[in-house]
Amino acid sequence: MNNRQKQIIKTLLEALSDREGLCSETVIHGMIAIKLGERVTLNEFEEALRFCDSQRWLTSLRSELNTLLWKINHSGRAALSEL
DSSP, X not given: OOHHHHHHHHHXXXXXXXXXXXXXXXXXXXXXXXXXXXXXXXXXXHHHHHHHHHTTOEEEEEOTTSOEEEEEOHHHHHHHHHO
């Protein structure tokens, strides 16, 4: 994992930590770009999201429109404090 990937992962966790409740992938992607102040490709975003999910730092729920909604969980908050 390179520095850019680590930066995106940390920013993803920070973005979800700042929000209450569930958040769509589109909104999370936008929040990361705003926080970083630069473009984040869809591939970079999806890779970071999948990594966080594989580490079980996030909780997801399928919406009525069949899209995934995400939120950070306790493990994710602990990981964020260590990043």
